[in-house]
Amino acid sequence: MKCSRSRVSEFSELFIEYQLKQSEKDILSQRDNGLKFCCEWVNGMQIVDTNNLKSHLKDYDLATIFAFDNFVLNLDRGGYRNKPNLLINDEYFLLIDHEQLFYFSDDVNASDNPVIADFKNNIWNYQAERHLFYPLLKSLSPRAKKDIFGTFWYYLKNLDTNILDETAFFLSQHQISIGNFDLIKEYIYEIKSKPDKFCDLLIQKIA
Template identity: 35%
Template sequence: MKFKVLRLINIIEVLPGGTTKPLLVNAIDENGIKGQYVVKVFTKRQIAQNFATAKEILGCVLAQEFDLPVSQFGIINFPKSFLQDFYLPPEIEVVDDGYKFCCEYNPIGPIFKDIVTSTFLKKYDVAKVFAFDNILLNVDRGGQRKKANLLVSNTDFLLIDHELILPFINNHLNDGNPVNGQVLFSSFGQYDKHIFHVLLKGIRNNNKVALFDEFIELLRVLNLNNFLPIYSQMDHYGIPYDGKNSTFAYFQWVKTHLDYIKNELIRRIS
């Protein structure tokens, strides 16, 4: 998968509701095609400590591997002077100078708990999103702040915001050190705060046995070598990341313990 590298035409506005003050922009891709994109403007600290741009990229690529819908993504960069009409000077000062994550703009609203039973949102979709976030140790689809990070239209949904996945790679914690996949997965204590936990818990137990079968099969066939070009491109464009070895080791453990993963997911909604 080759990154889409975009060139800024102009900034339209700061989008409401985002803690990172994302920008809506017009941009043009390498083929000369214009479009509107949402740009995540992370700070130097968010990049240095959490590798937020790299995680957004990895989150989108992994979602695609699990047949979960995400917007087409790319990277973009532009001088900080372009931010003068949209951010305060202290905010501009702390913005990271490197390439920024962006995705195609989809003007559809956020999902709320009272519409998760929409007819198009099947229980297997819900189960797959829940399993995906559990595997990625994602505390940000629900969690303490009760953020949905999921957009919905009348017929479809999109996952957004993955800068808090894989927390074990934060702050250069684990790369080069042994990774205990079972400890990482088993100690994920935020699953009961997931936006779909209550809905899944309400399904009759005898109907839960096969809920995660598709997800487990996708885990089984996941080819980790597909991610090597992703890291190579992040190297090429100077997008900071860490924990590559730890991430590969963690997913190797996951792929060799599929029965345990499935049983634990079922237990978490029982």
């Protein structure tokens, strides 16, 4: 599994001078000096064919991505906007475009998190039925579903939450909005502390 990655890079003077068209240089000259989010070209990959998923991805791949998207409340892979946001080739896949996450954090003044409240009451309101992989996971046999989120359970259990404050500080220092960070951190701590419960709720979703 190869997940999406991010890094900080700067355009060198040589790159600007010899790799950019004049029209691109003009656009760049009008931008401020802060961080920008952009794309990285990946050779030999294409948007996944949603009619041919099973030939490329194993059941545990489908389950792990599905669980990850539930965890971050990703509204951007599947039926919400009808785009898979998944690149693939013969060797691996790449998750892309994670701009629609943690929707509850849009209210920067909120002090209560409805997602956590529901989770504590054994309710998971993320609309999994709209997810790209939901039909495939739903169609699996009960036996296949039993431990299907085991890989994600391991990732969640071992998630290093120490990077949250560091990442938030970095983004804030570069004037990148992070929404209601306190609610995001509270949510991640709550889900991470109960991986069995979270995965059980996902099993119920695809039952």
